[in-house]
Amino acid sequence: MTLTPEQLAEIAEARATTRPTLRATSEGMERHLYVAHEVLDHGLVRVIDYMGDDAAITQAARVSYGRGTKAVQNDEGLIRYLMRHWHSTPFEMCEVKxxxxxxxxxxxxxxxxxxxxxxxxxxxxxxxxxxxxxxxPEQLAAQSTVNNQGRGELLEGDEAQRVLDILRDDAMRAYDHYENMLSQEGQKGLARELARMNLPANVYTQWYWKVDLHNLFHFLRLRADAHAQYEIRAYAETMCGIVKDWVPLAYAAFEDYRMGGATVSAKGVEVLKRRLAGEAVTQESSGMSKGEWREFEAVWG
Incomplete structure (x- = not known):
C-alpha cells in the first residue's frame, strides 16, 4: 500500500499539531496517533482518537476521584483480577476510534x-x-478437507498463476464497466448507488470504527486467533500491537487469560481431576462427544 503525498502531508500535519489537555494520555498510544499502519496490499489501520489508559480501568473499578493508588503492582493485580473474573465494565471505560x-x-x-x-x-x-x-501467492490455498470454512494445502505453479490472473482480470473488468456506467460522456450515466453493485467483493472500502476496550478485546480474541481467516487476522494482529502500547497492563492480562488461556467445561474439570488422581480416562468414559474430546486433548494432551 502506498499513501499519496497529499495523504502523507495530511498525517504529518495532524501529528505536528499538539493541544494542551487535562485528560489522561498514553505515551504508547500517542506514538500511534494518526500513523497509517499498512495491512495487506492496499489496506491500513490508523488511530484517529482514543480515551483512557490502564489507570482509567483501575480508577473506574475503584470509583475513585483521582488516580487512586499509585502503586503499579496494585494496578496490575487489580487489572488481572478483573480480567480473570470476567468483570467487563471497567474495560469499557477506555475507547478507541x-x-x-x-x-x-x-x-x-x-x-x-x-x-x-x-x-x-x-x-x-x-x-x-x-x-x-x-x-x-503464499495465501492461495485449496479448500480444507477437514474444515468447511478454512484453507488447506497451497495452490502451486500454473494453478496458482491461473487463479491470480482470474482475480486480477475480473476485478479490472468489473471496474472498467463501473466507470463506463458512471460516465456522463454522451449519456446520462447510471446512479452511483446502482453502479456499485457490479463491483467485486475484493474492492477496498473504508470506515471509522469506534469501540470500547472490552469489546475490542473480544474482537481480537476471535480475529487474531490462528484459526481466523488470514485477511482479517492481518488487521487484528496490527491492532494487537497498537493496543499493547496503549494499555500494556490490560493487554498483558488479555494475552494471559484470553489469548493464551483455555476454557474448560464441567466435564473437562472432572476429567482433569480424575487424571490427577491417577485414573486413565478415555473418550468413552469421559462423557464427552468425539469432537469435544478431540478439542480437549488438543489443549490438555
Missing part, C-alpha cells in the same frame, strides 16, 4: 461484531478507487 481501509469481503466479516460504532465510506455519494485485494 480507528480508521480502517479493508476489502469489502473482510468488512462483511468484521461487521458481525455489532458492539462498535461504524461509519463507512459511501459509494452512493462517492466513487470507489480502483483498488482490489489480490492475495499473495
Amino acid at each position: 480507528f480508521h480502517v481501509k479493508l476489502p469489502v469481503f473482510v468488512a462483511r466479516q468484521w461487521i458481525r461484531h455489532r458492539t462498535a460504532n461504524v461509519n463507512e465510506y459511501s459509494a452512493r455519494y462517492s466513487i470507489l478507487d480502483r483498488e482490489f485485494y489480490i492475495p499473495a
Whole structure:
C-alpha cells in the first residue's frame, strides 16, 4: 500500500499539531496517533482518537476521584483480577476510534461484531478507487478437507498463476464497466448507488470504527486467533500491537487469560481431576462427544 503525498502531508500535519489537555494520555498510544499502519496490499489501520489508559480501568473499578493508588503492582493485580473474573465494565471505560481501509469481503466479516460504532465510506455519494485485494501467492490455498470454512494445502505453479490472473482480470473488468456506467460522456450515466453493485467483493472500502476496550478485546480474541481467516487476522494482529502500547497492563492480562488461556467445561474439570488422581480416562468414559474430546486433548494432551 502506498499513501499519496497529499495523504502523507495530511498525517504529518495532524501529528505536528499538539493541544494542551487535562485528560489522561498514553505515551504508547500517542506514538500511534494518526500513523497509517499498512495491512495487506492496499489496506491500513490508523488511530484517529482514543480515551483512557490502564489507570482509567483501575480508577473506574475503584470509583475513585483521582488516580487512586499509585502503586503499579496494585494496578496490575487489580487489572488481572478483573480480567480473570470476567468483570467487563471497567474495560469499557477506555475507547478507541480507528480508521480502517479493508476489502469489502473482510468488512462483511468484521461487521458481525455489532458492539462498535461504524461509519463507512459511501459509494452512493462517492466513487470507489480502483483498488482490489489480490492475495499473495503464499495465501492461495485449496479448500480444507477437514474444515468447511478454512484453507488447506497451497495452490502451486500454473494453478496458482491461473487463479491470480482470474482475480486480477475480473476485478479490472468489473471496474472498467463501473466507470463506463458512471460516465456522463454522451449519456446520462447510471446512479452511483446502482453502479456499485457490479463491483467485486475484493474492492477496498473504508470506515471509522469506534469501540470500547472490552469489546475490542473480544474482537481480537476471535480475529487474531490462528484459526481466523488470514485477511482479517492481518488487521487484528496490527491492532494487537497498537493496543499493547496503549494499555500494556490490560493487554498483558488479555494475552494471559484470553489469548493464551483455555476454557474448560464441567466435564473437562472432572476429567482433569480424575487424571490427577491417577485414573486413565478415555473418550468413552469421559462423557464427552468425539469432537469435544478431540478439542480437549488438543489443549490438555
